[in-house]
Amino acid sequence: MSKSGFDKRTDPVETLQLSEYNFNVGASAIVSAIGLIEDTKWPRPMQTDPARRNSNKMCEYHGTHGHRTEDCRQLREEVAHLFNKGHLREFLSNKAKNHFKSKDFDKQNELEEPQHVIHMIIGDADTPQGPVLKRARTSIVKKKRSRTQEYIPIGTLSFNDEDTEGITQPHNDELVISVLVNKIKIKRVLIDPGSSANIIRSRVIEQLGLQNQLIPATLVLNGYNMACETTKGEIILPINVDGTIQEIKFHVIEGDMRYNALFGSPWIHSMRAVPSTLHQVLKFPTSRGVKIMYGEQPAAKEMFAVEETKSISSSSPIKGTGSE
Numbered sequence: 001m002s003k004s005g006f007d008k009r010t011d012p013v014e015t016l017q018l019s020e021y022n023f024n025v026g027a028s029a030i031v032s033a034i035g036l037i038e039d040t041k042w043p044r045p046m047q048t049d050p051a052r053r054n055s056n057k058m059c060e061y062h063g064t065h066g067h068r069t070e071d072c073r074q075l076r077e078e079v080a081h082l083f084n085k086g087h088l089r090e091f092l093s094n095k096a097k098n099h100f101k102s103k104d105f106d107k108q109n110e111l112e113e114p115q116h117v118i119h120m121i122i123g124d125a126d127t128p129q130g131p132v133l134k135r136a137r138t139s140i141v142k143k144k145r146s147r148t149q150e151y152i153p154i155g156t157l158s159f160n161d162e163d164t165e166g167i168t169q170p171h172n173d174e175l176v177i178s179v180l181v182n183k184i185k186i187k188r189v190l191i192d193p194g195s196s197a198n199i200i201r202s203r204v205i206e207q208l209g210l211q212n213q214l215i216p217a218t219l220v221l222n223g224y225n226m227a228c229e230t231t232k233g234e235i236i237l238p239i240n241v242d243g244t245i246q247e248i249k250f251h252v253i254e255g256d257m258r259y260n261a262l263f264g265s266p267w268i269h270s271m272r273a274v275p276s277t278l279h280q281v282l283k284f285p286t287s288r289g290v291k292i293m294y295g296e297q298p299a300a301k302e303m304f305a306v307e308e309t310k311s312i313s314s315s316s317p318i319k320g321t322g323s324e
């Protein structure tokens with residue numbers, strides 16, 4: 001496989017540190033081995049300034065300095081993809097082979113595909129393509145990053161230049177993710193630490209088939225332009241973020257927004273999560289370590305490049321006048 005064949009991975013996968021596989025060879029040998037696999041995707045060149053990288057650390061996967069081969073996030077992602085397809089298992093110790101055989105069986109029983117996907121609902125239609133009315137001519141770089149969900153060691157919660165690899169720069173994009181609710185995938189979820197309320201559109205509740213669980217309640221929500229929106233009610237939803245599920249209260253509003261739901265500080269604090277719009281990631285602790293959820297930057301660019309008049313400014317933090 002030639003390194004000229006740069007490509008990307010788009011499907012999410014849990015990645016482990018290379019040492020966690022208990023390979024009986026080192027990182028250099030793993031890089032050599034994946035070079036012989038037809039399915040291997042090599043990373044795009046690093047975008048960070050070479051002068052700012054650590055010249056004492058060399059990555060054989062990228063073919064340049066900046067970090068050690070065994071610490072390379074993109075190498076871990078590629079190893080995880082190949083490993084899940086059955087490659088590289090010949091380098092495992094016997095104990096490790098038994099461990100992953102059992103783990104694969106458990107994962108096969110646990111993982112379920114979403115039964116339905118809620119894209120962006122405009123008017124009376126569930127439109128996967130999202131809004132198309134442009135406010136201005138924008139240039140969206142088509143190069144997509146090979147970023148997936150992964151774990152990092154317990155107690156480590158930080159951001160660095162490697163987190164920005166593969167995203168379009170420069171940018172001022174909001175952090176947008178997708179979540180699961182009762183096996184239904186909801187896309188275009190805005191993460192807004194400046195909002196004191198969790199908001200969801202009534203049309204999304206209808207798509208979920210949970211209208212009968214809506215609790216009548218009136219709350220006036222204000223953006224910082226003092227525009228107001230009165231809620232239709234509230235509802236408790238089981239929000240599943242890559243296996244971490246929490247029961248979260250949402251205020252339900254009618255009308256169109258540029259997103260299907262807004263997750264404010266109540267959800268962020270409940271998850272003990274730390275979002276970074278700059279790095280386009282959300283990190284939160286779990287029993288297995290710190291989980292990383294990568295933002296969907298192309299969706300964020302599309303959401304906030306439309307011309308619509310709204311009751312609530314889509315980029316404004318929303319403050320509830322009632323108690324949470």
